Amino acid sequence: MxxxxxxxxxxxxxxxxxxxxxxxxxxxxxxxxxxxxxxxxxxxxxxxxxxxxxxxxxxxxxxxxxxxxxxxxxxxxxxxxxxxxxxxxxxxxxxxxxxxxxxxxxxxxxxxxxxxxxxxxxxxxxxxxxxxxxxxxxxxxxxxxxxxxxxxxxxxxxxxxxGCGTFEVVISGRAAHAGLEPENGVNALIEMAHQVAAISHFGDASVGTTVTPTVATAGTTDNVVPAEARIKVDVRVETADEKARVEAAMAGLAVVDPSASIEVFGHIGRPPxxxxxxxxxxxxxxxxxxxxxxxxxxxxxxxxxxxxxxxxxxxxxxxxxxxxxxxxxxxxxxxxxxxxxxxxxxxxxxxx
Incomplete structure (x- = not known):
């Protein structure tokens, strides 16, 4: 052997x-x-x-x-x-x-x-x-x-x-000079913070569901308002009902700042x-x-x-x-x- x-x-x-x-x-x-x-x-x-x-x-x-x-x-x-x-x-x-x-x-x-x-x-x-x-x-x-x-x-x-799957949440904002005119930008990093907070409530320990933001990236350099941010989210569920609920919750994410936009990719690819x-x-x-x-x-x-x-x-x-x-x-x-x-x-x- x-x-x-x-x-x-x-x-x-x-x-x-x-x-x-x-x-x-x-x-x-x-x-x-x-x-x-x-x-x-x-x-x-x-x-x-x-x-x-x-x-x-x-x-x-x-x-x-x-x-x-x-x-x-x-x-x-x-x-x-x-x-x-x-x-x-x-x-x-x-x-x-x-x-x-x-x-x-x-x-x-x-x-x-x-x-x-x-x-x-x-x-x-x-x-x-x-x-x-x-x-x-x-x-x-x-x-x-x-x-x-x-x-x-x-x-x-x-x-x-x-069951398990990975989602990616992509947030689009608008770049601007962080010192001269930050008000002209749309800060994707701030919007990402709102989304991470929302996602953190999608889990339900009582039925074995975990929804965990795991990787986040935003911005390009320290003097530019971030124009894009990305979040990876790991999901684990024990039932088909929870699979459907979490997929719907992720698909229903909505921006807090109306000037930003959001796209959600992924699904729970392996059923329970x-x-x-x-x-x-x-x-x-x-x-x-x-x-x-x-x-x-x-x-x-x-x-x-x-x-x-x-x-x-x-x-x-x-x-x-x-x-x-x-x-x-x-x-x-x-x-x-x-x-x-x-x-x-x-x-x-x-x-x-």
């Missing part, structure tokens, strides 16, 4: 760096074919190839993941793949190359994989824009989805996820994954791995899409470790055989 993990990590695969995504897809396909036989299909897309493998029989379960990572080219030079004191480190080991490797080794121990499909997309980390249709099509065809995203704390599975989505699959996981825990979490994955279609979905079946998207990303090596066995036993139970 560590050799396969090293092979994947050592092909850096930042989202949308197409030549690297192509190398990653080719490397991943060769590993899949070595373990499971058959032939992978590399599904071309503007984001690079998605890797698709089919067992050849009546499909019953889709194992879903992604081979793109968030780390820029060159990360490997400063943080190469390494295993020290039972911990594997390197860009992408936890999210989510370790989960892919565990799944392949687990499936290699399953007697009959004819009902299994694998799909590893090229653009999950940037919104799955070019893979969503394919993911939804194969999820509906298979009828069950196991998502190989990293585990929750302590190796728990993810039985629910919030309700805990009901895992109602049939989590009990199977408990059966094959007694004592395993399940948690609803705030982050989104491609499992949000499949769950929204009504396809039974269980998430967090990947690596145990931590530090996703950070320099501290790591996988606890001793847990890798256990997670491989979990996948093998769960797939066998689903396809029996």
């Amino acid at each position: 560590l050799a396969d993990l090293a092979a994947l990590v050592n092909v850096e695969s930042p989202s949308l760096v197409l030549d690297q995504i192509e190398r990653s897809a080719s490397t991943l396909a060769s590993i899949i074919e070595r373990h499971l036989g058959g032939e992978c299909e590399l599904v071309a897309s503007p984001a690079g190839p998605h890797v698709h493998w089919q067992g050849g029989g009546d499909p019953k379960v889709l194992l879903l993941g992604h081979h793109d990572t968030v780390f820029p080219m060159g990360t490997l030079a400063t943080r190469p793949f390494d295993v020290t004191d039972g911990v594997a480190t390197g860009p992408g080991v936890f999210d989510m190359l370790g989960g892919i490797v565990q799944a392949l080794h687990g499936l290699a121990k399953v007697d009959d994989t004819s009902g299994v499909e694998l799909l590893f997309s090229a653009d999950e980390e940037v919104g799955s824009i070019h893979s969503r249709d394919l993911i939804e099509e194969r999820a509906q065809a298979c009828g069950n989805v196991l998502v190989l995203e990293p585990s929750a704390d302590g190796g728990g599975l993810k039985t629910g996820r919030k 994954m309700p805990e009901s989505a895992s109602a049939t699959l989590f009990p199977l996981a408990e059966l094959v791995s007694p004592g395993i825990a399940g948690f609803a979490v705030g982050g989104g994955s491609d499992g949000n899409f499949t769950a929204a279609l009504g396809v039974p979905t269980l998430d967090g079946l990947g690596a145990v470790g931590g530090g996703a998207h950070a320099d501290t990303e790591h996988v606890v090596v001793a847990t890798m055989p256990e997670r491989a066995a979990l996948i093998a036993n769960l797939v066998a139970a689903i396809t029996a």
Whole structure:
């Protein structure tokens, strides 16, 4: 498993760096074919190839993941793949190359994989824009989805996820000399302050909704009235009703200064994954791995899409470790055989 993990990590695969995504897809396909036989299909897309493998029989379960990572080219030079004191480190080991490797080794121990499909997309980390249709099509065809995203704390599975999205609010004002004639300007920064205050009230902790302004920019230099300001807003919701409410609230933002103007872009692109989505699959996981825990979490994955279609979905079946998207990303090596066995036993139970 560590050799396969090293092979994947050592092909850096930042989202949308197409030549690297192509190398990653080719490397991943060769590993899949070595373990499971058959032939992978590399599904071309503007984001690079998605890797698709089919067992050849009546499909019953889709194992879903992604081979793109968030780390820029060159990360490997400063943080190469390494295993020290039972911990594997390197860009992408936890999210989510370790989960892919565990799944392949687990499936290699399953007697009959004819009902299994694998799909590893090229653009999950940037919104799955070019893979969503394919993911939804194969999820509906298979009828069950196991998502190989990293585990929750302590190796728990993810039985629910919030829907999530990013908005950008663009405020247009009018530039003027800040010292000589500020009254002739329309200060987009001041208008932005009003909008941030309004947006901060859109969340509702009682139903798990968070609406968080995260990035703000305004102005060009210190002696010019700012003519433009921009706000990025992160949104997380647990229900479809809250998705609709927040999207309407963001679309309804209105300027305080009538001389300014406002535009709102974005939406909640990943619908919520309700805990009901895992109602049939989590009990199977408990059966094959007694004592395993399940948690609803705030982050989104491609499992949000499949769950929204009504396809039974269980998430967090990947690596145990931590530090996703950070320099501290790591996988606890001793847990890798256990997670491989979990996948093998769960797939066998689903396809029996």
